[in-house]
Amino acid sequence: MAKTLAEKVWDEHVVRSADGEPDLLYIDLHLIHEVTSPQAFDGLRMAGRTLRRPDLTLATEDHNVPTDLLQGPIKDPISKTQIETLRKNCAEFGVRLYPMGDASQGIVHVIGPQLGITQPGMTIVCGDSHTSTHGAFGALAFGIGTSEVEHVMATQTLSLPRPKTMAVTVEGDLPVGTTAKDLVLALIAQVGTGGGQGYVVEYRGDAITKLSMEGRMTVCNMSIEWGARAGMIAPDQTTYDYLRGRDHAPAGADWDAAVAAWDALRTDADATFDKEVVLDASTITPFVTWGTNPAQGVALSDVVPDPQALPAGNIRDAAERALVYMGLTAGTPMRDIAVDTVFLGSCTNGRMEDLRAAAAILEGRKVAEGVRMLVVPGSMLVKLQAEKEGLDKVFSDAGAEWRSAGCSMCLGMNPDTLTPGERSASTSNRNFEGRQGRGGRTHLVSPQVAAATAIVGRFAAPSDLQEL
Amino acid sequence: MEPFVTHTGTAVPLRRSDVDTDQIIPSDWLKRVERTGFGKGLFAEWREDPTFVLNRPERQGATVLLAGENFGTGSSREHAVWALTDFGFKAVISSRFADIFRGNSLKGGLLPVQLPAEVVTALMDLTDADPTAEITVDLDAREVRAGAITAPFDLDDFTRWRLMEGLDDIGLTLRHEESVASFEKSRPSWKPATAVS
Numbered sequence: 001m002a003k004t005l006a007e008k009v010w011d012e013h014v015v016r017s018a019d020g021e022p023d024l025l026y027i028d029l030h031l032i033h034e035v036t037s038p039q040a041f042d043g044l045r046m047a048g049r050t051l052r053r054p055d056l057t058l059a060t061e062d063h064n065v066p067t068d069l070l071q072g073p074i075k076d077p078i079s080k081t082q083i084e085t086l087r088k089n090c091a092e093f094g095v096r097l098y099p100m101g102d103a104s105q106g107i108v109h110v111i112g113p114q115l116g117i118t119q120p121g122m123t124i125v126c127g128d129s130h131t132s133t134h135g136a137f138g139a140l141a142f143g144i145g146t147s148e149v150e151h152v153m154a155t156q157t158l159s160l161p162r163p164k165t166m167a168v169t170v171e172g173d174l175p176v177g178t179t180a181k182d183l184v185l186a187l188i189a190q191v192g193t194g195g196g197q198g199y200v201v202e203y204r205g206d207a208i209t210k211l212s213m214e215g216r217m218t219v220c221n222m223s224i225e226w227g228a229r230a231g232m233i234a235p236d237q238t239t240y241d242y243l244r245g246r247d248h249a250p251a252g253a254d255w256d257a258a259v260a261a262w263d264a265l266r267t268d269a270d271a272t273f274d275k276e277v278v279l280d281a282s283t284i285t286p287f288v289t290w291g292t293n294p295a296q297g298v299a300l301s302d303v304v305p306d307p308q309a310l311p312a313g314n315i316r317d318a319a320e321r322a323l324v325y326m327g328l329t330a331g332t333p334m335r336d337i338a339v340d341t342v343f344l345g346s347c348t349n350g351r352m353e354d355l356r357a358a359a360a361i362l363e364g365r366k367v368a369e370g371v372r373m374l375v376v377p378g379s380m381l382v383k384l385q386a387e388k389e390g391l392d393k394v395f396s397d398a399g400a401e402w403r404s405a406g407c408s409m410c411l412g413m414n415p416d417t418l419t420p421g422e423r424s425a426s427t428s429n430r431n432f433e434g435r436q437g438r439g440g441r442t443h444l445v446s447p448q449v450a451a452a453t454a455i456v457g458r459f460a461a462p463s464d465l466q467e468l
Numbered sequence: 469m470e471p472f473v474t475h476t477g478t479a480v481p482l483r484r485s486d487v488d489t490d491q492i493i494p495s496d497w498l499k500r501v502e503r504t505g506f507g508k509g510l511f512a513e514w515r516e517d518p519t520f521v522l523n524r525p526e527r528q529g530a531t532v533l534l535a536g537e538n539f540g541t542g543s544s545r546e547h548a549v550w551a552l553t554d555f556g557f558k559a560v561i562s563s564r565f566a567d568i569f570r571g572n573s574l575k576g577g578l579l580p581v582q583l584p585a586e587v588v589t590a591l592m593d594l595t596d597a598d599p600t601a602e603i604t605v606d607l608d609a610r611e612v613r614a615g616a617i618t619a620p621f622d623l624d625d626f627t628r629w630r631l632m633e634g635l636d637d638i639g640l641t642l643r644h645e646e647s648v649a650s651f652e653k654s655r656p657s658w659k660p661a662t663a664v665s
C-alpha cells in the first residue's frame with residue numbers, strides 16, 4: 001500500500017496494534033529538560049519502576065538557566081532547586097545530562113540536531129511542544145505531557161491513536177530577503193491556530209526542499225503553533241550533508257546502511273494525505289505578528305488590522321482583545337510601531353545561520369537609542385562558533401548584549417523578561433499574553449527583521465536600511 | 469487514577485477562544501517540582517481582575533469549565549491540567565482542544581469533552597442565565613445533559629474504558645513488556661544511543 005512519510009515512520013515503530021485500541025509506538029529518543037521531568041521521575045520512584053532505556057534518554061538544562069554569566073550562579077531558589085533536582089534524577093537513573101557550563105549544553109531542540117542524535121526516521125519525544133523541530137530531519141517528533149514522559153521512561157513506548165496526515169506544499173521561490181520564519185508565520189496566518197489539529201504535517205515543495213537544515217528546523221518548530229501534532233520534511237542530500245560526521249551520526253558501514261534506510265523515507269507517489277494545503281512562496285514577504293496568538297500576523301508592509309473587518313465571532317473577539325492587550329490601534333502601519341526590546345534567540349531562531357544573518361545586518365551599525373537587544377545563542381556550541389567567527393563582537397559593537405545559551409526571553413523563566421507594557425520584536429515562537437514577562441507585548445519576527453528593527457527602533461526589514 | 473463515570477456540577481463560562489497554557493498556568497509556576505498546589509496559579513493574571521468570571525461569587529465551587537474554541541493551545545505543560553484539577557474542575561467542555569492538552573487531560577483526571585460550538589454556546593447561555601444550573605457529564609453514556617440540552621460526545625471505547633476503570637496507563641503498557649522486548653531486538657544497530665556516563 002502506498003504510504004506517506006509519516007505513515008512509514010509510524011509503521012516502523014508499532015510494537016503492538018489491536019483492534020479498538022491505540023497503537024503502542026516505540027520511542028527511539030527521549031529528550032528531557034528540568035521543567036517537565038521532575039514529577040515524572042517522582043512518579044517512577046513512587047511506583048518502584050525503573051527507567052527502561054537510559055541509553056535512549058538525553059537531558060539538558062535550558063528553560064531556567066541564566067544567560068547572563070556576569071550575574072553569577074542561579075539566584076532564584078526555586079529555579080535552582082529545579083536544576084538540582086534534574087541533576088539528582090539523572091545521576092540516580094543513569095541519564096546522560098548536559099548541564100550548564102558543558103560545551104554541549106543548550107536548548108533541547110538545538111542540541112539534538114547538533115549532536116547528530118536527531119536522525120531521519122526516528123521517533124523522538126520530549127516534554128516540550130517544540131519537539132516538532134526535529135521533524136526537519138524526517139523524524140516523527142512531538143511534544144508530550146509529564147504523564148507521557150513518565151510512560152516513556154518506564155516503557156520506552158507511548159500508547160497513541162494513529163494520527164491523520166496533511167501535506168503542506170509550498171511551491172515557488174521565497175523572494176530574496178524572505179526567510180523560513182516569514183514562510184511559517186504567513187502559513188499560520190492563513191490556516192489559523194487550530195488548522196493543524198490532529199494532523200502530522202509533511203512540508204514539501206520547492207520552497208521547502210531549497211531551505212537549509214536550519215531553515216527547515218524553523219518551519220517544523222512552529223508546527224505546534226498552528227496545532228499540528230508534528231511537522232516533517234523528507235530527508236534528502238541536504239539532511240545527509242548536515243548529519244555526516246556529527247558525534248552521534250552513524251559512521252562507516254553503518255552510515256551506508258542508515259542512508260539506504262533513510263532513502264526509503266519518502267512519501268510514495270500515489271500515497272494520499274487526509275488533507276492538503278498549498279502555499280505560493282513567491283508571494284511571501286517579511287512578516288510580523290500584531291496580536292497575542294501566532295496566527296495574528298500581517299506583512300511588515302501592512303497595517304494593524306481592523307477587527308471590524310474580520311469575520312464576526314471568535315476571530316473578531318480575539319482580535320479586539322489582542323489590540324487592547326498589545327496597546328495598538330487598527331490602521332497603524334506596522335513600520336510605525338516602536339519597540340523597546342529585541343530578542344534574538346530560541347529554538348526557532350537561535351542557530352548559527354540566524355546569528356550570522358542578524359550580524360551581517362548589524363555590522364557597522366548601531367542598535368537604536370533606547371532599544372535593548374539581547375542575543376542568546378541556542379546552544380553553547382553555537383555560542384563558541386559565533387565567537388570564533390567574531391559575531392559576538394559585531395553584536396557588542398552594535399550595542400547588543402551577547403549572552404550564554406538557554407531559552408531566556410522566549411518564555412522568561414530566567415531573569416530575562418519584559419516589564420509590563422514593554423514591547424518586543426522577538427525571533428521566538430509565541431506571542432501569548434505575558435509569555436515574555438507579565439504584561440509584555442511580543443511581536444514575532446525573523447532574525448533579519450529583528451536586526452533591522454533594532455537599528456531603526458521601529459519594525460523594519462533589512463531592505464529599509466539602505467534608504468536611511 | 470480515580471475512576472470517572474459521571475459527574476454533575478455547576479459551571480464557569482469562559483468566553484474566550486485560543487486560551488493557551490501560558491494563560492492557564494504562567495511559566496513562573498513551572499519552576500515547582502511538585503505535582504500539587506497549582507490551583508492558586510490557575511489563570512493567575514486574569515484572576516487579578518476582580519470581575520474575571522472565575523472570581524465571581526456565583527461561580528465558586530463550580531466544577532465544569534465551559535471554554536471557547538481551541539482551548540489549551542501552546543506549551544505541553546501538564547501543569548495546566550494540574551492547575552485546573554487542583555482548583556476543582558472535573559471536566560472541560562469546548563468545541564476544540566489542542567492535541568497535547570487533550571492528551572494530558574485524559575491522563576490527569578480531567579475529562580475533556582468536545583461538543584459542537586453551538587452546544588457549548590447554549591451551555592454558556594444556560595449557566596449565564598442561571599449560575600446554579602448543573603451540568604452532567606456522563607462518560608458512561610457519552611452524553612452531556614443540562615436543562616433541556618442533551619448532547620452526545622465522542623470518545624473512543626478504549627479511553628472511555630480506561631477512565632471508567634481508573635486504570636494506570638503505564639501498568640496497562642507493562643502488560644505488553646514482552647512485545648516491547650522483542651521489538652527492541654529488531655531495531656537496527658546503527659540507531660543512535662546516548663553514551664551513559
Ligand code: SF4
Pocket residue numbers: 062063107108109128130346347348406407410411428429
Ligand atoms: S526556546 Fe522557547 S520554545 Fe524553545 S524550548 Fe525553550 S522555552 Fe520552549
